[in-house]
Amino acid sequence: MILANALHFKGLWERKLSEESTDHRTFLGKKYTKVIMMHRAGMYLFHEDVDNMVQILEMPLWGGKASLVLLMPFHVENLPRLDKLLTLELLLKWLESTAVTSVAVSLPKASITSTLSLQKQLSALGLTDAWDQKAADFSGVADKSKGKLHLGGVLHWTSLVLGPKAGKEEADVEEENIEQPKLFYADHPFIIFVRHNSTGALLLMGALDHAEGELLHDEL
Known part of the structure; x- marks a missing residue:
């Protein structure tokens, strides 16, 4: 018997990223690729840990029940340093x-x-x-006439989409009033959390270290 679970997360922004506010830029991941980059200026929860060279950005999702939390190194690098540094205590301190x-x-x-x-x-x-064919007992959920069951595998598939999904139209007015903003330019690997706001529970965690797109070739 194989148990499979799938989680697909496609949340809506509280402050939308429009289809028009996009262009093609380079993502400097495991491979350098040309990707669609989405842009928006707004008022967000933000912090820069200068000692650890990490930017922390929290972007609200529609309805205010959850937020997308992004952790990104100051400079272009892969994620092992940040992975090693990251603990729940440090994440809470950053937030x-x-x-x-x-x-x-x-x-x-x-x-x-x-x-x-x-x-x-x-x-x-x-x-x-x-997992043991002899010790496993699934008699309460299985038809004995079809033989004795044991677990052969438990698989978990997860997907998260970052895209210019719908959000509140009135939030666009805020963008006109932004002056001297901090920059959160995610053109290199970063870590992602989906956070339940009222409890602080982390509903999903992952990372983007490669973005699909046209490969950039060395012209030299």
Whole structure:
């Protein structure tokens, strides 16, 4: 028996990124690619940790129940340094340090997907007999006439879409009043969280280290 779970997240921005506010730029990930970059200026929760060289941006999603939290190194680099640095305590400290700030945001249009086998993680939590053909007991949910069942795999598929999704029309007025904004220019790898605002629970976490697009070739 194989158990499969799929989670597809496509939230709506509280302050929309319009289709017109896009152009083609370079994303400096594992491979350098040409991607559609979305732009918007607004008032967002923002913090810069100068010591650890990380920018923290929180962008509200429609309805105010959840937010998209982005962590990005100051400079172009892959994510091992940030992965090693990141703890729940440090993330909470960063989020508590954010303040409403004028920010010009540029994000790549991308779809982030991941497929994981959870056997190792579930076994570490104590789920061991279920994998054993002799010890497994699924008699309460299985037809005995079809043979004895055991787990052969548990697969989890997750997808998150970053795109110019719909949002509040009236929020566009805010963009006209932005002066001397901070820049959050996401043209290199960054970490993503979806955060439930009232409880602080992290509903989803992942990273973008490669954006699909036309490969850039060295002309030298």
